[in-house]
Amino acid sequence: MIGVTSPFPTLSVLDLVPVRTNQETSAAIDATRSLVRAADRLGYHRYWVAEHHNMPAVAATNPPVLISMLAAITERIRLGSGGVMLPNHAPLVVAEQFALLEAAYPGRIDLGIGRAPGTDPVTSFALRHGAGGVDDEAVGRFPEYVENVIAMMDQAGVGISVAGRTHELKATPRAASRPQTWLLGSSDYSARLAAEKGLPYVFAHHFAGRGTAEAIELYRRTFRPSDISSEPRTFLTVNASVAEDADLAARLALPQMHMMTLLRTGQPLTSQLLIEEAEEALSSLDTSMIDSMRKSWVIGDPEGARKQIAELAATYGVDEVMVNPVGGAFADTPLDEVPSRVDTLELLVR
Numbered sequence: 001m002i003g004v005t006s007p008f009p010t011l012s013v014l015d016l017v018p019v020r021t022n023q024e025t026s027a028a029i030d031a032t033r034s035l036v037r038a039a040d041r042l043g044y045h046r047y048w049v050a051e052h053h054n055m056p057a058v059a060a061t062n063p064p065v066l067i068s069m070l071a072a073i074t075e076r077i078r079l080g081s082g083g084v085m086l087p088n089h090a091p092l093v094v095a096e097q098f099a100l101l102e103a104a105y106p107g108r109i110d111l112g113i114g115r116a117p118g119t120d121p122v123t124s125f126a127l128r129h130g131a132g133g134v135d136d137e138a139v140g141r142f143p144e145y146v147e148n149v150i151a152m153m154d155q156a157g158v159g160i161s162v163a164g165r166t167h168e169l170k171a172t173p174r175a176a177s178r179p180q181t182w183l184l185g186s187s188d189y190s191a192r193l194a195a196e197k198g199l200p201y202v203f204a205h206h207f208a209g210r211g212t213a214e215a216i217e218l219y220r221r222t223f224r225p226s227d228i229s230s231e232p233r234t235f236l237t238v239n240a241s242v243a244e245d246a247d248l249a250a251r252l253a254l255p256q257m258h259m260m261t262l263l264r265t266g267q268p269l270t271s272q273l274l275i276e277e278a279e280e281a282l283s284s285l286d287t288s289m290i291d292s293m294r295k296s297w298v299i300g301d302p303e304g305a306r307k308q309i310a311e312l313a314a315t316y317g318v319d320e321v322m323v324n325p326v327g328g329a330f331a332d333t334p335l336d337e338v339p340s341r342v343d344t345l346e347l348l349v350r
Contacts, residue, residue, distance in 0.1 A: 008306065009313040011348060012046040012322040013039045014082050014206065014237050017059040017066070018256075020328070021271040023335050028059045030336035032066075033073060035325070038342045040074040042349050045320065047074075048082030048112055053119035053127065057259050057272040064097040071105045080110025082202075082237070082322070083184040085117060087138035088127040091145045095152035095171035102153070102179045103172060109179040112202065113149070115142050115190060143193055146183070150228070153178040181228065187211065191219040198226025200233035205296070205312075206324045212236060216316055235320035238312060240298040241327045242305040242344040249299050252340045254278040255328030261289050275328045298323070302347040309348070323348070 015035060019028040032049075039047050049066045052058040060066060063081035071079045079101075084094055094111075102109045117124040138145075151158045155178075157170030183194040183201050186208035194201035201219045205212045216234055223232040241253035255278040262269055273281060282290065298308045309321050327340025 007314060008310050009235075009318060010045045010320040011309075012048070012078075012235070012320060013044050013345065014048050014050065014322050014324040015060065016050045016052065016324070018272045019057055019059050020255075020335075021273055021277065022331070023271070025059050027335040029069075031338040031341075032059075033070070034336075035338055035341055035345070036070045036074055036077070038345050040077040042345055044077060044345065044349075046078035046080055046110060046322070048080045048110065048322065050082050051085050051088070051114075053088075054123040055119070056269050064094075064101060067101055067109070068104075071101070071108060076108075078108050078110055078180075079105065080179070080182075081112045083112030083114040083182070085115070086113050086145050086149070087115060087142055088117070088124070091148040092152060092169070092171065095149045098149075098179045099153045099171035099175055102177055103175070106177050110182060111149070111153075111179040112182045112184050113146060114184040115139060116186075143197075146181075146193070146197065146199075150178075150181055185215065188215050188218050191215040192222065195219045195222040195232070196224060198224050198229050200229055202234065202322070203236045206237040206239045210296070212316060216318075235318045235322060236312070236316060237322040237324060238296070238298055238309070239293075239326045240305065240309075240323040240344055240348070241325070241340070242298070242300065242302060242347045243327070243340070244301060244347070246300045246304060249301065249305070249327075250294075251275055251279070252327035253297065253299050254282060256326035257290050257293055258282055258285075260293060261285055264289065272328065274333075275330050278328065297326075302350055305344075305348060 015032055017028050017032045036047050049063050050060045051063050053061055063084050067079045098111045152171040155175045157168055159166040160169045181199060183190045183199050185191060186204040191201055203212050203215050219234060220232045241249045243249040243252060254275060255273045258273055258278045258281055298305050313321055325341040325344040327344055
């Protein structure tokens with residue numbers, strides 16, 4: 001069972017629902033269904049889905065919809081958002097969605113909240129127009145939005161003053177519990193805000209790869225206890241590719257490395273390449289960025305990968321690590337399956 005053998009941390013899963021060059025969205029979702037079933041069966045603690053928009057390689061556009069589908073086919077694993085990009089949405093809508101999820105699956109729902117757009121500027125404008133105002137206003141009101149979402153999910157709700165009268169506003173009529181709320185970030189902004197409001201905090205180590213120690217230390221040092229959390233609670237995310245052979249694990253990671261290279265160099269994004277396609281595409285790109293990514297990712301055979309995760313947890317003083325299983329697919333891989341990603345989960349807890 002995960003987390004029993006000290007000091008190995010509790011393991012969780014992050015999923016972006018990747019879409020390969022030979023897949024349709026429906027097949028990518030079917031593949032995610034197989035991955036969450038594996039995570040549930042293997043004893044992983046939580047399973048979070050991301051929010052990204054208008055990206056050819058990512059089908060995770062709507063966390064609450066995905067969470068509802070995945071909760072319905074699992075038994076015990078916690079389901080959540082990693083995260084909902086709150087400036088994209090009206091706070092009441094987010095509160096209603098997650099209050100309903102918590103009512104349907106009590107004790108199993110996490111609301112991870114982020115501030116980043118999760119998309120390009122044009123799509124960001126389309127999302128935020130009418131759901132909090134233009135970009136600067138929506139981002140500027142992020143702390144207020146976080147407070148509103150949490151309060152509206154509470155049994156007591158909030159009071160809204162309109163025309164001299166106070167009106168009761170609740171996300172759901174009779175809440176018996178509310179989801180666990182986490183703030184997500186890849187810089188010190190969310191670390192500082194989470195500490196100020198006494199909220200649990202997650203650092204996106206899988207995306208940033210640096211600044212992790214500084215953000216977590218800032219969060220712990222400045223944390224103020226609240227009715228949500230009496231002490232700092234934090235973990236981090238990491239990209240992982242695990243196979244029986246370390247060289248195979250490195251090959252399986254290439255499609256995700258190709259996508260991250262395009263993203264960081266401002267090149268047009270594509271669907272996630274197959275492994276054979278990624279090997280050819282990366283041969284013409286700057287390898288220094290790939291080498292840098294390898295240093296912050298978990299890539300290797302089961303023993304080596306477990307050692308890397310244990311060292312990562314010890315370095316940052318966390319007892320939970322959320323892995324983003326990034327293994328790609330070969331040309332002959334069934335379209336509705338993700339065997340390399342399932343293998344990563346299985347081999348880490350074998």
